[in-house]
Amino acid sequence: MPYENNTINRNIRTDFPLLEQTVHGRPLIYLDxxxxxxxxKVVLDAMYRYYAxxxxxxxxxxxxLSQQATTAHEAARETVRDFIHAAEAEEIxxxxxxxxxxxxxxxxxxxxxxxxxxxxxLSPMEHHSNLVPWQEAVSRKGGRLAYIxxxxxxxLDMQAAExxxxxxxxxxxxxxxxxxxxxxxxxxxxxxxxxxxDVPVLVDGAQAVAHLPVDVQDLDCDFYCFSGHKMxxxxxxxxxxGKKSWLEKLxxxxxxxxxxxxxxxxxxxxxxxxxxxxxGTPAVAEAICLxxxxxxxxxxxxxxxxxxxRLLLDAATESLSALGGLDIYASDQPKCGxxxxxxxxxxxxxxxxxxxQMGIAVRTGHHCAQPLMGLLGISxxxxxxxxxxxxxxxxxxxxxxxxxxKAMLL
Amino acid sequence: xxxxxxISQLIKQFSALEDWTDRYALLIDMGKSLxxxxxxxxxxxxxxxxxxxxxxxxxELQDGKVFFKADSDAVITKxxxxxxxxxxxxxxxxxxxxxxxxxxxxxxLKEHLSPTRSNGLNDMIKQIKLYALxxxxxx
Numbered sequence: 001m002p003y004e005n006n007t008i009n010r011n012i013r014t015d016f017p018l019l020e021q022t023v024h025g026r027p028l029i030y031l032d033x034x035x036x037x038x039x040x041k042v043v044l045d046a047m048y049r050y051y052a053x054x055x056x057x058x059x060x061x062x063x064x065l066s067q068q069a070t071t072a073h074e075a076a077r078e079t080v081r082d083f084i085h086a087a088e089a090e091e092i093x094x095x096x097x098x099x100x101x102x103x104x105x106x107x108x109x110x111x112x113x114x115x116x117x118x119x120x121x122l123s124p125m126e127h128h129s130n131l132v133p134w135q136e137a138v139s140r141k142g143g144r145l146a147y148i149x150x151x152x153x154x155x156l157d158m159q160a161a162e163x164x165x166x167x168x169x170x171x172x173x174x175x176x177x178x179x180x181x182x183x184x185x186x187x188x189x190x191x192x193x194x195x196x197x198d199v200p201v202l203v204d205g206a207q208a209v210a211h212l213p214v215d216v217q218d219l220d221c222d223f224y225c226f227s228g229h230k231m232x233x234x235x236x237x238x239x240x241x242g243k244k245s246w247l248e249k250l251x252x253x254x255x256x257x258x259x260x261x262x263x264x265x266x267x268x269x270x271x272x273x274x275x276x277x278x279x280g281t282p283a284v285a286e287a288i289c290l291x292x293x294x295x296x297x298x299x300x301x302x303x304x305x306x307x308x309x310r311l312l313l314d315a316a317t318e319s320l321s322a323l324g325g326l327d328i329y330a331s332d333q334p335k336c337g338x339x340x341x342x343x344x345x346x347x348x349x350x351x352x353x354x355x356x357q358m359g360i361a362v363r364t365g366h367h368c369a370q371p372l373m374g375l376l377g378i379s380x381x382x383x384x385x386x387x388x389x390x391x392x393x394x395x396x397x398x399x400x401x402x403x404x405x406k407a408m409l410l
Numbered sequence: 411x412x413x414x415x416x417i418s419q420l421i422k423q424f425s426a427l428e429d430w431t432d433r434y435a436l437l438i439d440m441g442k443s444l445x446x447x448x449x450x451x452x453x454x455x456x457x458x459x460x461x462x463x464x465x466x467x468x469x470e471l472q473d474g475k476v477f478f479k480a481d482s483d484a485v486i487t488k489x490x491x492x493x494x495x496x497x498x499x500x501x502x503x504x505x506x507x508x509x510x511x512x513x514x515x516x517x518x519l520k521e522h523l524s525p526t527r528s529n530g531l532n533d534m535i536k537q538i539k540l541y542a543l544x545x546x547x548x549x
């Protein structure tokens with residue numbers, strides 16, 4: 001039985017209709033969860049229910065449907081607040097996803113708080129989404145990016161981080177969990193160090209929220225962002241958390257309806273938080289579904305989620321190592337969700353094609369983290385990434401498929 | 411050998427193999443036996459962009475026929491290049507332009523032809539046809 005050894009005590013697999021399919025005549029084994037997770041029925045049902053019974057434009061409608069939809073949308077915001085333990089719901093800004101959250105900040109913080117010639121500090125393991133917007137932001141201000149070096153291409157060099165923070169960059173922006181390595185970065189420690197130098201911190205939580213409990217007040221981060229679709233919610237919804245004191249100081253991001261309180265012919269007053277940052281009709285159904293996904297995740301509980309994740313990762317790491325002839329990147333703790341590897345002498349693309357033939361969906365390539373690939377001296381990896389519905393049986397099949405790929409390719 | 415003959419030979423060879431493992435093994439063998447392009451010749455100019463693996467295709471016109479050389483750092487991609495070269499190398503530019511590539515469906519590689527697939531089979535075909543077109547225009 002695939003589940004007898006872990007603490008998810010019911011077969012949650014049946015909650016995910018998409019998983020019931022075959023690829024090239026074999027049962028689908030979906031191990032591309034770091035790219036996007038599948039959605040449980042409760043989330044799919046919530047989407048249907050919204051459009052079947054609640055759909056209307058929110059916030060200024062007097063009619064009851066609009067008021068109900070508004071209530072549901074704001075209740076979703078409260079659910080997100082509770083999920084990441086923010087102090088207030090107005091600190092939760094809905095966006096399209098992590099990428100938009102970071103662009104929002106690069107635009108607004110970049111305009112108002114990045115000085116001419118200023119520096120943004122980050123790490124070489126950032127996803128391109130937490131790199132390119134900052135390249136743009138600093139170039140607009142004639143500034144520069146600075147990178148915390150890594151040791152062995154695996155860990156952030158904390159001593160170097162300390163001396164870089166002492167130079168007072170305008171912002172530190174850092175992945176909570178690396179999308180390539182699964183490495184959990186010591187963000188709480190980094191935030192403490194940054195704040196000692198009055199440096200604000202953005203944490204990119206895209207790869208963390210489905211795997212770890214997040215408490216933004218405990219972390220004391222100034223900003224935190226994530227996407228719904230990597231945590232069992234639909235695509236098109238994401239979150240930017242910001243401390244109220246920061247969000248109040250930032251200028252608006254996009255302009256138009258919803259984000260104003262009063263419009264005159266030649267100037268306008270902007271709305272209060274968080275609506276100041278939410279121009280236009282928001283993704284109401286998606287926000288409601290995000291709340292549903294959060295409740296689903298909470299019904300399983302992060303203790304079980306983490307135990308399960310650890311079980312799959314340990315099994316995968318152990319069995320893949322035992323095959324021999326593989327390079328496994330950042331295979332030790334602390335990490336979650338992801339195992340990245342290469343078969344020595346084989347191209348990651350070839351491995352991906354053969355795994356696909358065996359019904360196994362993994363991701364191959366640079367995973368939108370080309371600087372990290374450069375640092376590791378490789379062009380890409382094969383990445384298997386796990387979710388709550390994956391099983392030990394699937395891990396075994398992955399290992400078997402890698403063994404077969406090795407035999408075919410070498 | 412005529413181009414039609416080469417194509418039907420390939421189809422016969424691949425369709426005799428029922429199992430995907432054998433079809434891919436053949437493709438991998440073809441990739442491995444494709445002569446290497448010397449590193450010095452793997453210039454940025456010959457590189458086909460947008461593939462997850464890197465592919466280089468070089469073409470030369472000799473006595474009215476186009477001769478291709480190709481290489482890739484991924485062996486399955488290289489196998490696909492070998493397959494295309496087997497059919498197209500040594501043909502006249504006009505024949506290359508006139509020959510449809512639907513034979514790839516019949517050898518069970520159709521799934522690789524999706525325009526969004528990142529293996530570059532489509533890009534390789536486009537590049538081969540572009541070389542032929544350029545040689546045709548030179549005449």
